[in-house]
Amino acid sequence: EAGVTQSPTHLIKTRGQQVTLRCSPISGHTSVYWYQQALGLGLQFLLWYDEGEERNRGNFPPRFSGRQFPNYSSELNVNxxxxxxxxxxxxxxxxxxxxxxxxxxxxxxxxLVL
Amino acid sequence: AQTVTQSQPEMSVQEAETVTLSCTYDTSESNYYLFWYKQPPSRQMILVIRQEAYKQQNATENRFSVNFQKAAKSFSLKISDSQLGDTAMYFCAFSQEGGGADGLTFGKGTHLIIQP
Incomplete structure (x- = not known):
């Protein structure tokens, strides 16, 4: 059975740009979580989606957003x-x-944001 | 809010030795779940072991076992007969009952190095 997949693997952007990250969950899973692992800050909870709805978000500004699609895959957008x-x-x-x-x-x- | 503390930023042991990684947490919840995750240099986070707080029995998975002390809010991971492939970052994590409301709360991690 396929595991959780994410795309792309790497991204380089410049300050002020927008980015979209994608995630496909394990088949049958309805919940998707996003975490940020920044150097020195550890792993921090960003967002939780379940059954297409945003259920909760961590302590991040509104420019971090996302959605979950009917097939339970998810996008994370950072503006x-x-x-x-x-x-x-x-x-x-x-x-x-x-x-x-x-x-x-x-x-x-x-x-990587330059 | 819950907090998870891992007091050992880095540990190094010889292959085949036993090593114990420490984790303490703080919560006002009576029921919750604790996890140890391993993140090898390839970066894929892998579940090592899961413990339900209402279960007295310590969880075990092959060479991995935990010492769960609920009153002391301690959840240490013991790795027996350590192997080179055990070299990784190890994260202790907490999840409250009632769903992923706050996601997993992670400790800062312990970098475990197994020396040949």
Whole structure:
């Protein structure tokens, strides 16, 4: 069975530009989570989608947004890129049965903002 | 809000030795879930072990086991007979009951190096 996939693997953008990252969950998983792994800041929760709806977001500005499609795949959009947005963006998927389900991670998208 | 603390930024042991990685957490919840994830140099995060807080029995997965002390809010990972392939960043993570409301809360990680 295929795992979580993410595209692209690497991206280089300049400050002020916009970027879209994509994630395909494991088949049967309805929840998709996005995390930012920035150097020195560790892994931080960005967004949670389940059944096509945004369920919660972490402490990030509104220029971080996304959506989940009917096939449960997801996009993360970042507008007005700043240098500090340079990070590894990880997507994870899981079933949702009330909490505590294991999240399975994709390989990540490495974003560099110049 | 929950916090997860990993006090060992880096550890190095010889192959075949046993190593224990520490993790403490802070929460006011009575039921929750704890995880150890491994992130090898290739960057793919892999689940090592999962513990449900309401279960007294410590979780085990082959060479990996945890020492879960709920009262002390401690969740250490023991790796027995360590192998070169165990070299990776190890992250302790917390999830509250009730869904992914806050996602997983991660510690800063421990870089484990297995020496030949």
């Amino acid at each position: 007005a890129l700043e240098l500090e947005d340079s990070a590894l963006y990880l997507c994870a998927s899981s079933f949702f049965r009330g909490g505590g389900e294991t999240q399975y991670f994709g390989p990540g998208t490495r974003l």
